[in-house]
Amino acid sequence: MKKGIFAIWASTAVVIIFLFCFLSKQWPLVCTDAVAYWPPIIHGNERGEFNNPTWKAAVFYDPQGLPRLTYHGFLLQWIGRHLGGQTYPGIYKVIGYFAFVAMVVFATCLTMILARKKGPSSGWRIAYLTCLPLAIGHLFLGVFSRPESLVMVWAVLLCAVLIGETDWTPRKAVITGVLLGFCGLTSPVSSILIGSLVAMIAAFKLPPVQMSNWLFLAACTALSSGAMIFFGGYPFDFRDWVCGNLNHAQRAVWSSGVADYAVYFLKETRHIGLYPLFLASILIFSFNRPFKDSLNISQFILRVGSLVFFAGACWYFAIREPARTYNLQALAPFMLTLTGNWIVTSKREITLKFLTPLFFVSLALIACSLVFARNVILFHHADGHGISYSKATEALTHCLDTSKESVDVSMQFITLSSSPKIRGAAMVSQIESEYFMLAQTYSGLTSPPNIAGYELVYDSFSQEVPRILGVKIANTPGSYNFAIYRRLGKKMHR
Known part of the structure; x- marks a missing residue:
């Protein structure tokens, strides 16, 4: 067990060092989407507003035709500004803070999982656990110039809550609700995906009445915490924000899908490894026999309904159109935590139940690790030449x-x-x-x-x-x- 914990933290330290080296040199270059999210951190400081004169399309989404941030969540911009993001190099540093928190909390989650295992860890498990921090480092870089960089922080904190609090107490519901409220003000679509995932987990863990009470408390906490932050920190009118988000969703979310999946995923290296990880998570969940218990009709309906809703949300917001895959990366900490738990607890047997998830887990971790290594080489080349x-x-x-x-x-x-x-x-x-x-x-x-x-x-x-x-x-x-x-x-x- 000690070797496994050492491997996790050693790998985490290596990833953090490289991420800080990257971001301290303003590398990698931001993706196209950053034009919608980084300029509002800087512009409008004097009046506390979030304006975007850099992005020409901002005026098309704003209900008043002004270049204001009314088309998305604003918590990334609010936190970024308060952490010193008054310049673009400063924003890179803030993203580095997010990466540090996400990596440390994720390593803590893996440590908690491994600490519950009795006896020493085998070599193959340690090798896989070593690759998990590399995987989340790669996936973090994939969204570092989008609001999902901050969503990754809320997601790993939520993973820590779900793992650390084994009993589904009211306190767990309140903490979960606060984190979901933060997520909603950072990226509304990510909050839908994470919220539906939490609801599905609760449906499989709790009886119907307790689940309803727990989710109701979590939802009320999410709404109240989100409202407090919104009306205390957002400088524009609530109606303008809602209309702006709906205008943006009409073009960016409700658009039709793109069919050429293979070419897109080969070109977009930041998404490599994500879909094998998603498939591995589905298989791990399925092979745990979620319907093995004798269920009454209400329990069965709740479990099936929550599963269908979560799968539908993943399809609509992330899988249907490859260009929206970054939405699925909000779930990466949950998928990697589930994978880590499976690696620690699974029995090494020559069975379909073991080998099939292992294939996709291996494919995902190898792909993520290789792409992270590729980023190290690219950074060295860019910095030197x-x-x-x-x-x-x-x-x-x-x-x-x-x-x-x-x-x-x-x-x-x-x-x-x-x-x-x-x-x-x-x-x-x-x-x-x-x-x-x-x-x-x-x-x-x-x-x-x-x-x-x-x-x-x-x-x-x-x-x-x-x-x-x-x-x-x-x-x-x-x-x-x-x-x-x-x-x-x-x-x-x-």
């Missing part, structure tokens, strides 16, 4: 000082300046400013493309790609390499 954050910032600052207009940048470059003059552009067709700064990372390009109506004035693109043992592991250097374009002639009207 690519353009640094500071040099790219200097180039953007020069453009801002030179131009009287706003400056368009690739979405992954919004962190280079907190100036309200920069505008994020997801596509070349959205460019309309005098200057445009194009990022090489995430573009797949080895040389700057031609852009109609613009001339290339500076090029720092690199044709050297990261390799290991001669095998290419990325299409671009993963650093802040850039190209700068200037508009030809007079201002174009689009």
